[in-house]
Amino acid sequence: MKDSQCKWFDVCPMKYYWKQGQIESKWIEDYCNKNWLNCIRYEKEENGIDHPDQMLPNGEIDENLY
Ligand code: SF4
Structure with missing residues (x-):
């Protein structure tokens, strides 16, 4: 069965x-x-590399997120 999330x-x-309505x-x-891949x-x-919470899935940083 394929994972769905x-x-x-x-x-x-x-x-x-x-959930906060901050991103679309x-x-x-x-x-x-x-x-997700x-x-x-x-x-x-997956590679244990630190990354900021404000990093979007495409790698861009959105500094307006809090
Ligand atoms: S943003 Fe990326 S790592 Fe976070 S739940 Fe979505 S697919 Fe997974």
Whole structure:
């Protein structure tokens, strides 16, 4: 059976920002619920590389997120 969501979703700051209405649903739909293998955050998590909470799935930093 294919997983339908990124395994990091529950602990990912993107979930928090999304629930707060700070980021658009497309981030969750396009990455967390579909192509998490393309997510820069996912890649860094898998490799144990530190990355800021404000880093979006495409690797951009959104300094407005809090
Ligand atoms: S932002 Fe990336 S690492 Fe976080 S839950 Fe979504 S796909 Fe996974």
